[in-house]
Amino acid sequence: MNNQAQLDRSFLALSHPVRRTIVERLTRGPATVGEASQGLPVSKPAVTKHLKVLEDAGVVARTVSGRTHVLRLRRRALRDATQWLELHRALWEAKFEAIEEHIAKEDTA
Amino acid sequence: MNNQAQLDRSFLALSHPVRRTIVERLTRGPATVGEASQGLPVSKPAVTKHLKVLEDAGVVARTVSGRTHVLRLRRRALRDATQWLELHRALWEAKFEAIEEHIAKEDTA
DNA sequence: CTGATTGTTCACCTAGAGGTGAACAATAAC
DNA sequence: GTTATTGTTCACCTCTAGGTGAACAATCAG
Numbered sequence: 460m461n462n463q464a465q466l467d468r469s470f471l472a473l474s475h476p477v478r479r480t481i482v483e484r485l486t487r488g489p490a491t492v493g494e495a496s497q498g499l500p501v502s503k504p505a506v507t508k509h510l511k512v513l514e515d516a517g518v519v520a521r522t523v524s525g526r527t528h529v530l531r532l533r534r535r536a537l538r539d540a541t542q543w544l545e546l547h548r549a550l551w552e553a554k555f556e557a558i559e560e561h562i563a564k565e566d567t568a
Numbered sequence: 569m570n571n572q573a574q575l576d577r578s579f580l581a582l583s584h585p586v587r588r589t590i591v592e593r594l595t596r597g598p599a600t601v602g603e604a605s606q607g608l609p610v611s612k613p614a615v616t617k618h619l620k621v622l623e624d625a626g627v628v629a630r631t632v633s634g635r636t637h638v639l640r641l642r643r644r645a646l647r648d649a650t651q652w653l654e655l656h657r658a659l660w661e662a663k664f665e666a667i668e669e670h671i672a673k674e675d676t677a
Numbered sequence: 678c679t680g681a682t683t684g685t686t687c688a689c690c691t692a693g694a695g696g697t698g699a700a701c702a703a704t705a706a707c
Numbered sequence: 708g709t710t711a712t713t714g715t716t717c718a719c720c721t722c723t724a725g726g727t728g729a730a731c732a733a734t735c736a737g
Contacts, residue, residue, distance in 0.1 A: 463585050470583035475725085476572050479652075486659035492684060505726055507685055512724090526683050526734035532660045541657055543588075544650040550595040551641045584695085601714060614696060616715055621694090635704035635713050 462539075468516035469540040477501055478509050482518065482532065489531040571648075577625035578649040586610055587618050591627065591641065598640040 472478055481495050496506040510530070513519040517536035522529045581587055590604050605615040619639070622628035626645035631638045 463588075466588070467583050467585060470579045471724095473652075474576050474579035474583055476576060477725095479572075479575070483656060486656045493682095501725085502727060503684065504686080504728085508725070526732095528684070534660060537653065537657060537660065541650070541653040543582075544646065544653065547592060547595045548646060548650055551643060551646065586695095602712095610695085611697060612714065613698085613716080617695070635702095637714070 465517065465536065466539060466543060468512075469518060469536045472513050472516035472518050472536075473540070475509065475512075477505075478513055481509065481513065481530075482537075485519065485530055485532045489529050491527045491529055493527070495530050574626065574645065575648060575652055577621075578627060578645045581622050581625035581627050581645075582649070584618065584621075586614075587622055590618065590622065590639075591646075594628065594639060594641045598638050600636045600638055602636070604639050 473482070477496075477499050480499060484490060484495050492506065492510065496503075496509075499506065501509070510519065510521070514521060517533055519530050520533050522531070582591070586605075586608050589608060593599060593604050601615065601619065605612075605618075608615065610618075619628065619630070623630060626642055628639050629642050631640070
């Protein structure tokens with residue numbers, strides 16, 4: 460399985476406010492589709508599509524329980540995305556602080 | 569300024585392998601467009617577009633120097649994206665470890 | 678059985694992402 | 708001045724993201 464493509468999907472999944480809201484709600488515990496999408500400014504078919512993006516990215520898992528579908532977060536995809544950022548942050552935080560400060564001073568002048 | 573929209577763009581910027589490669593290379597120091605995109609499997613116009621996405625997201629800054637354009641990372645956008653992930657990771661890591669283990673056992677059974 | 682509820686699927690639309698080759702602009706080198 | 712280099716802009720293409728209303732499937736409640 461291609462790890463790059465998996466990262467693509469994870470970051471893409473987080474790049475839409477509706478999907479980030481759903482993820483935020485699921486951090487408070489599993490929820491049905493209706494609960495997780497309540498009040499969001501989109502139609503039901505749109506929610507279905509956003510959930511497909513989240514599931515394809517491995518960010519969310521679904522358990523069908525009767526007529527309701529219970530959603531919960533999966534840790535791996537989100538952990539991988541976090542690790543990519545932290546890995547590279549360590550480098551740029553150390554390296555470019557001085558450079559940026561230098562440029563900020565130039566901009567002010 | 570809308571912080572949500574800014575997060576949208578940052579995560580979107582990271583959702584493409586060509587753009588992530590450019591970011592990775594810039595963690596090793598500023599580079600020209602040619603250096604940062606060397607060997608990538610896309611044409612020059614495509615690189616120009618990817619750079620626009622990175623700049624719009626605030627991930628990359630550009631300094632025109634003669635006929636070459638020097639690119640460097642900006643910390644803020646990447647830091648904000650990292651913080652969003654870490655903020656929510658703290659919650660889901662704590663809350664769902666037990667649940668996922670439980671489900672894993674069910675799947676095995 | 679009937680009706681309400683939950684969520685998906687279907688058919689459709691529009692805007693934008695991502696790609697290209699060709700032409701151009703600006704600078705650097707000779 | 709002429710040529711090479713760096714990168715963008717232009718015109719174009721295709722595919723997908725994101726949205727909708729209407730219809731459907733499945734389950735639950737009466």
